[in-house]
Amino acid sequence: MASIELQNVNKWYGNAIHAVRDISFKIEDGEFFGLLGPSGSGKTSVLRMLAGLESVTEGDILFDGVSVTDQTPQQRNIAMVFEQNALYPHMTARQNIGYPLKIRGKSKDEMDKMVGDVARMLHIDHLIDRRASQMSGGQQQRVAIARALVRRPNLLCLDEPIAHLDTLLRARLRGELKRLQRSLGTTSVIVTHDPIEAMTMTDRLAVMRDGVLQQIGSPDDIHNRPVNAFVSQFFGLHSMNLFRVDNLKESAGAFSGQLNGTHVDVPRSATGYANGLGQLLVGCRPHAVILVKEGETPPPDTFRLTGRVYVAEPLGEVTLVTIQVGDLTVQALDPRKRDYAIDEEVIVTVPQSALYAFDTGTEATIAFGSADEPLPTADLKAG
Numbered sequence: 001m002a003s004i005e006l007q008n009v010n011k012w013y014g015n016a017i018h019a020v021r022d023i024s025f026k027i028e029d030g031e032f033f034g035l036l037g038p039s040g041s042g043k044t045s046v047l048r049m050l051a052g053l054e055s056v057t058e059g060d061i062l063f064d065g066v067s068v069t070d071q072t073p074q075q076r077n078i079a080m081v082f083e084q085n086a087l088y089p090h091m092t093a094r095q096n097i098g099y100p101l102k103i104r105g106k107s108k109d110e111m112d113k114m115v116g117d118v119a120r121m122l123h124i125d126h127l128i129d130r131r132a133s134q135m136s137g138g139q140q141q142r143v144a145i146a147r148a149l150v151r152r153p154n155l156l157c158l159d160e161p162i163a164h165l166d167t168l169l170r171a172r173l174r175g176e177l178k179r180l181q182r183s184l185g186t187t188s189v190i191v192t193h194d195p196i197e198a199m200t201m202t203d204r205l206a207v208m209r210d211g212v213l214q215q216i217g218s219p220d221d222i223h224n225r226p227v228n229a230f231v232s233q234f235f236g237l238h239s240m241n242l243f244r245v246d247n248l249k250e251s252a253g254a255f256s257g258q259l260n261g262t263h264v265d266v267p268r269s270a271t272g273y274a275n276g277l278g279q280l281l282v283g284c285r286p287h288a289v290i291l292v293k294e295g296e297t298p299p300p301d302t303f304r305l306t307g308r309v310y311v312a313e314p315l316g317e318v319t320l321v322t323i324q325v326g327d328l329t330v331q332a333l334d335p336r337k338r339d340y341a342i343d344e345e346v347i348v349t350v351p352q353s354a355l356y357a358f359d360t361g362t363e364a365t366i367a368f369g370s371a372d373e374p375l376p377t378a379d380l381k382a383g
């Protein structure tokens, strides 16, 4: 186990691709840390440099305060699990898991104990004498994780380790990996493009875009206090809805603007975030949207525009409603049991307290919406 630090790390592939751009951060000893970002954002490059599998073009990597930049993966004592595991197909689970111990010259008794312990933790003890080639994908991945953990590495590197498994298995392994990491306390870094994985498993995570670090924080920080529109749209169960409004003007004390040519009512409190040209970039999470059907009175002092239902998808406790406003797509999570017809006209309303505001140019966050605003369903009276 170790603390890990990156100091101004850069990665160039040849002299055309600057895959990682001057990244610095520290991972605490025992932490479960995530690297999240879209495909091609440089996550795997960072992980492979941490592991010692890829050279660092510029900058330094420290384990427990000591530079390991020139050390091999063996010297750093890292273990790695990839999306596609590389088990020996003809070997049994026991032989595969024990292999890193065998090459380190552990005795048979020691090996049996260590392999048995980790196999039990990963619920594969009943498969211990089965060949890898005779196991399902999920079982093989458990064996690969067991093999990585058995020799107690300083750092466990996980590169999309469960991305290819089916949904149910992925959900189970997420929980198991988290429990396992907590009980072993092995410093771990997971690369994922799936916000749910990053959010559910890690203590803290770094969000990357085009090789540039966007934000580091707890899942709660990143979900509720995103630093910019990119992070807000990338993270979360459902992306932030973004509304780019222009032509903001006041008439008889009320503010309104245009969004793709559609009329928008803007609450007074939000107009303070407009730029000098009367433009505004605001957003909200889908759960903050209150949909108003024909005949209902929209709640007062809300951000408001009219659209048409593209489709409504029941998710059990809530309904995910996708609304089309010109060429803008808005998503709403409606906790009420209501039916929506395709192409039905609805008013999209957002309470002012739930609105996030972003700089219209840099898209940096300038105001956070409140995360847990209760839905004022009582205000929605049929008129």
Ligand code: ADP
Residues within 6 Å of the ligand: 013, 017, 019, 037, 038, 039, 040, 041, 042, 043, 044, 045, 046
């Ligand atoms: P991610 O894991 O976020 O998908 P990667 O770190 O794999 O991103 O890749 C970041 C960028 O570096 C991408 O543009 C990718 O094409 C490029 N890249 C990655 N590995 C190599 C390589 N071995 N040679 C050249 N370019 C590479």
Ligand code: MG
Residues within 6 Å of the ligand: 043, 044, 045, 191
């Ligand atoms: Mg990758």
